[in-house]
Amino acid sequence: MSKSRKGDKSPEWKSGTWLAATGPEHDIAICTRVRLARNLQGFPFAPRLDDAPSRQLYDFITGRLRQSGLPEPLQLLDLESIDELERSVLVERHLISRELAGSKRPSGVAVDADESVAVMINEEDHLRIQVFASGLQTEAAWRRAERLDDALLQRLPVAWSEEFGFLTSCPTNTGTGMRLSVMLHLPGLVWSEDIDKATNTAQKIHLAVRGLYGEGSRALGDFYQVSNQVTLGRDEQQIQADVLLAVGRIVQWEREVRTALLRGSARVRTLDRVQRALGTIERAQILTSEEALGCLSALRFGREEGLAEGFDIPAVNRALLLSQPGHLQRHTRELLRPEERDQRRAQLLREVLGLSR
Numbered sequence: 001m002s003k004s005r006k007g008d009k010s011p012e013w014k015s016g017t018w019l020a021a022t023g024p025e026h027d028i029a030i031c032t033r034v035r036l037a038r039n040l041q042g043f044p045f046a047p048r049l050d051d052a053p054s055r056q057l058y059d060f061i062t063g064r065l066r067q068s069g070l071p072e073p074l075q076l077l078d079l080e081s082i083d084e085l086e087r088s089v090l091v092e093r094h095l096i097s098r099e100l101a102g103s104k105r106p107s108g109v110a111v112d113a114d115e116s117v118a119v120m121i122n123e124e125d126h127l128r129i130q131v132f133a134s135g136l137q138t139e140a141a142w143r144r145a146e147r148l149d150d151a152l153l154q155r156l157p158v159a160w161s162e163e164f165g166f167l168t169s170c171p172t173n174t175g176t177g178m179r180l181s182v183m184l185h186l187p188g189l190v191w192s193e194d195i196d197k198a199t200n201t202a203q204k205i206h207l208a209v210r211g212l213y214g215e216g217s218r219a220l221g222d223f224y225q226v227s228n229q230v231t232l233g234r235d236e237q238q239i240q241a242d243v244l245l246a247v248g249r250i251v252q253w254e255r256e257v258r259t260a261l262l263r264g265s266a267r268v269r270t271l272d273r274v275q276r277a278l279g280t281i282e283r284a285q286i287l288t289s290e291e292a293l294g295c296l297s298a299l300r301f302g303r304e305e306g307l308a309e310g311f312d313i314p315a316v317n318r319a320l321l322l323s324q325p326g327h328l329q330r331h332t333r334e335l336l337r338p339e340e341r342d343q344r345r346a347q348l349l350r351e352v353l354g355l356s357r
Contacts, residue, residue: 016093016132017116017184019317023135027304028251030183030223032137033094034145037168037177041157045169046124049105054122058106062120064155065110071147072117074110085335088326094132096120103106109110117148124169125177136247138180138240146236151304164232174232180239181227182247187301188257189250190222191273196253198253200225202246206230212293221293221320226250262305268324274302282355286339287346292323299353311353 018031039045040139056075062076079087079100096109097119105289107122120128129152131145143230152158159167166177173179199209212223228239257325277298282289287295300316302308319329323345329336332344349355 007014016095016321016356017093017114018132019321020134021313021317023133023137025251026135028129028185028254029136030134032133032135032141033179033181034129034131034138034141034170034213035130035179036127036145036149036232037166037173037179038129038149038152038156039159039167040167041159042128043269046105046122046126048098048301051105051121054105057109057126058122061127061156062108062110063094063120063232064152067123067155070151072112072144074112074117076108080106080108085326086327088324090159090329092321092326093325095130096119097123097128099123101268112174119148125173126288127156128315136182136244136251137204138182138244142178142236142240158181172229172231175234176231176236176239178236178239179227180243181225182243184226184247184250184254185297185300186250186254186260187222187297188226188254191261192257193271194253194257195224198250202226205242205246206248207242215334218289221297223293258301258305262350271307274307276300278302278308278355279351281346281353286342286347287323287349289323289345289350291323292345292349293320296320296323296349301356315353319349324349 018033038266040061043053044047046347049057065074065076077090079096086139087096090109091098091101092094093115095111095115097120100107100109100120100123103122105122109121110119116132118130120130129145129149131141131148133141161167165175168174168177186195186198189198202209206229207226208229210227212220212225218278220276226243228243231239236243260266277295280298281295283286296316296319299308299311300313303311303313303316322331325341327347328341331348
């Protein structure tokens with residue numbers, strides 16, 4: 001049975017930078033993210049932190065984050081005071097990881113007003129600085145992350161080695177501690193069955209290709225994240241060059257495939273796929289999260305390529321977010337069983353897209 005949350009008067013959040021639908025190549029390159037892993041001297045890495053040092057670390061970091069003078073005004077969210085549903089919402093907004101959402105240690109996240117900056121505290125590393133930029137904007141995202149990192153380095157005794165660079169909990173992050181990722185929407189490559197070739201292209205130059213929510217997740221809704229795997233021995237400019245090379249090739253490949261899918265007999269099949277997705281959302285009484293993402297992916301493609309009308313990309317992006325379990329329940333202000341969520345999702349997507357009958 002559903003449980004009401006009507007006493008929750010918290011406002012509905014905006015879509016966030018990762019779904020802003022602006023910036024270069026934004027029809028395919030949804031969002032760019034720079035993540036910097038940092039750890040503090042005098043504390044064990046997070047997996048070896050006991051309860052008391054973990055609390056001491058958290059209090060020390062949050063105290064420094066509250067000091068004035070940071071280039072980004074940040075609001076601190078203490079995850080110990082946030083329920084499971086709200087943590088799920090933060091994961092779906094890409095502000096925290098699934099690992100941090102499930103953490104039993106004192107932990108939190110500091111977020112700016114438009115959710116383009118999120119600093120995770122007490123995750124796999126003591127600090128994980130994230131900066132998001134809509135579209136393909138690796139340099140802009142890096143420069144903003146660098147400014148924030150420099151300010152934090154002045155406030156915190158960060159673990160650093162002259163030989164190895166920034167010291168991290170996982171050796172694969174040692175060096176710059178930088179992960180640069182670009183989220184891509186690739187329905188053309190998926191529909192043409194070229195996606196494996198595209199991901200192999202990235203992997204050959206030591207890039208990782210993951211799903212919508214990063215490591216360990218599946219590529220739901222034809223969304224993929226491409227990121228660097230090597231941080232040691234390569235500086236930030238080299239990492240940017242690696243990622244831009246692979247992402248540029250994949251974006252161009254996706255554009256070529258889309259052009260082919262809109263020609264000749266392939267156009268009829270492509271149009272049929274888009275219209276079937278539209279028909280499903282217009283008439284379905286039950287939609288799972290996976291079904292909804294598949295349909296919304298097709299509608300996003302159809303709208304971008306002029307095969308569908310009656311809604312815009314911001315509406316599709318909003319539907320993508322509200323179709324997720326946490327956002328769906330937060331929006332309806334009810335805790336719902338899975339089957340109730342599937343029914344409510346079908347209704348809500350029609351409303352968001354303006355397809356209510």
